[in-house]
Amino acid sequence: MKNTYKTKAREVIIAYLESHNDKRFTAREIFEAVSKEEAAIDRTTVYRNLDRLYEGGELLKFKEPNQDAWFYQYSKEHEHCNKHMHGQCSVCGKIFHLDKDFVNEFSEKLLNEYGLDMDPSKTVIIGTCSDCRHIRKK
Ligand SMILES: [Zn+2]
Ligand SMILES: [Zn+2]
Structure with a gap:
C-alpha cells in the first residue's frame, strides 16, 4: 500500500508540472497545487519527490533572479x-x-587546464536573453 501511495504522489507531481511546463514553481507552490488534487499527500512526500525528480534529471532546479527560493520546472525534451x-x-x-x-x-x-571537475547540474551561466536585450534598448 505504501508503495502505491508513493507512486501516486510522483504521478500527480509530474502531471501537474508537465501540464505547466512553461512555468516554474517553488516547492511550496507545487505542494499547494498537488494537495488540492490529492489531499492525502503531505509536504515531506512532495519535497522528497521533487528532489528525486531533480536528481533523475527530469526537473530543473534553479534560483530565480533576485529571489532567494529554489524553483522547479519540468523539462520534457x-x-x-x-x-x-x-x-x-x-x-x-x-x-x-x-x-x-x-x-x-x-x-x-576546465578539467584539463585547471583541474576543475565542474558539476553541470549546479552550474548556471547568468546573462541577458535576446528578448530582454531588445526591451532594454528601446
Ligand atoms: Zn536542461
Ligand atoms: Zn530575458
Missing part, C-alpha cells in the same frame, strides 16, 4: 538536465539548456 549546464536570463528568468558539444568541450578544458 531535456531528460538529462543533470548532465548539462544551464544558462539563465537575469531579467526574465528564462532557462537555456546548454547541451551543445562545445559546452562539453568547455567543461573538459
Whole structure:
C-alpha cells in the first residue's frame, strides 16, 4: 500500500508540472497545487519527490533572479538536465539548456587546464536573453 501511495504522489507531481511546463514553481507552490488534487499527500512526500525528480534529471532546479527560493520546472525534451549546464536570463528568468558539444568541450578544458571537475547540474551561466536585450534598448 505504501508503495502505491508513493507512486501516486510522483504521478500527480509530474502531471501537474508537465501540464505547466512553461512555468516554474517553488516547492511550496507545487505542494499547494498537488494537495488540492490529492489531499492525502503531505509536504515531506512532495519535497522528497521533487528532489528525486531533480536528481533523475527530469526537473530543473534553479534560483530565480533576485529571489532567494529554489524553483522547479519540468523539462520534457531535456531528460538529462543533470548532465548539462544551464544558462539563465537575469531579467526574465528564462532557462537555456546548454547541451551543445562545445559546452562539453568547455567543461573538459576546465578539467584539463585547471583541474576543475565542474558539476553541470549546479552550474548556471547568468546573462541577458535576446528578448530582454531588445526591451532594454528601446
Ligand atoms: Zn536542461
Ligand atoms: Zn530575458
